[in-house]
Amino acid sequence: MGAGGATRGGIDLGGTKIQTVVVDDANDPLGDARRPTPQSGGPADVAAAMAEAMRDAAAGAGLETGALAGVGVGSPGGVDERAGTVRGAKNLPGWEGTYALGPELAEALGTRVRIGNDVDVATDAEFRLGVGTEYDSLLGVFWGTGVGGGLVLGGKPWVGQGSAGEFGHMVIERGGAHCPCGRRGCIEAYAGRAAMEAKARHEHEEKGRDTDLFKLMRKHDRPKLTSGIWERAVKQGDKLAIHLIDRAVDALGTGIASALNLLDLEAVVIGGGMGVRFGEPYADRIREAMMPHLFSDQRPPPIRVAALGDLGGAIGAALLVEG
Numbered sequence: 001m002g003a004g005g006a007t008r009g010g011i012d013l014g015g016t017k018i019q020t021v022v023v024d025d026a027n028d029p030l031g032d033a034r035r036p037t038p039q040s041g042g043p044a045d046v047a048a049a050m051a052e053a054m055r056d057a058a059a060g061a062g063l064e065t066g067a068l069a070g071v072g073v074g075s076p077g078g079v080d081e082r083a084g085t086v087r088g089a090k091n092l093p094g095w096e097g098t099y100a101l102g103p104e105l106a107e108a109l110g111t112r113v114r115i116g117n118d119v120d121v122a123t124d125a126e127f128r129l130g131v132g133t134e135y136d137s138l139l140g141v142f143w144g145t146g147v148g149g150g151l152v153l154g155g156k157p158w159v160g161q162g163s164a165g166e167f168g169h170m171v172i173e174r175g176g177a178h179c180p181c182g183r184r185g186c187i188e189a190y191a192g193r194a195a196m197e198a199k200a201r202h203e204h205e206e207k208g209r210d211t212d213l214f215k216l217m218r219k220h221d222r223p224k225l226t227s228g229i230w231e232r233a234v235k236q237g238d239k240l241a242i243h244l245i246d247r248a249v250d251a252l253g254t255g256i257a258s259a260l261n262l263l264d265l266e267a268v269v270i271g272g273g274m275g276v277r278f279g280e281p282y283a284d285r286i287r288e289a290m291m292p293h294l295f296s297d298q299r300p301p302p303i304r305v306a307a308l309g310d311l312g313g314a315i316g317a318a319l320l321v322e323g
């Protein structure tokens, strides 16, 4: 089919990378692109990188961004959908305040822009187009820089009063590890890639524990420990990396069991940079870590890896500008 009015763009704004996609009216990708998220500067620099990445994806589809029916954005932080603003996105540089990301991008791209919560749009994408289509209720767990969660209950997204699904900040250890949110003992304090990197750095630099994690990071010219670096380190038997990944798997399994004990969901979908990178074998390990804590353990729900993979967040964002 040609580039009709239903050709839309989607941008998944992450702490490590910006993933963009152009989809047709059946939500099939026509082009995609990816750029690293700026690690310094401020929201305007991030917005500029997002616009560039969106132009790259459009070019891949043989289009200018102005020809798109709209662009959806999945963003971290506090999203005001009506105003198109994003507030306090802590994994992005200099983004403590409120920034008019929607209007800024609309101007740069020459089309309308809608902003949604990154995890909500990725969960919606899996529910409508991915691995979740056969279920009425599910928990999406997005294991990346942070640990996000999205809920579908009774066939509909459940956002509570606007901030439901903060799976990463369910407490699994009272007085436990420090979480990037400022609290203690949250799942993200053990499984979020940012918290894992801080822990690895502390163990290596303060306590002298041996690890190749940071050598690999420099060798591959990465600004931080990406999912790919963690995977490499684990594959080559790096003891500290293996220990921290095991700890993350335990935290995720424990938290998922608690969520299921409360909500008795039909399925759990694991996505995010780490979730997609580590894939099925680790989904199985998370399931094993879950089982001892599951109250109704005679019919545990499946734990499945996000089918849309790395593009899921961007495709979900494009769903924001349907019709």
Ligand SMILES: [Zn+2]
Pocket: 168, 169, 179, 180, 181, 182, 183, 184, 186, 187, 188, 189
């Ligand atoms: Zn927390």
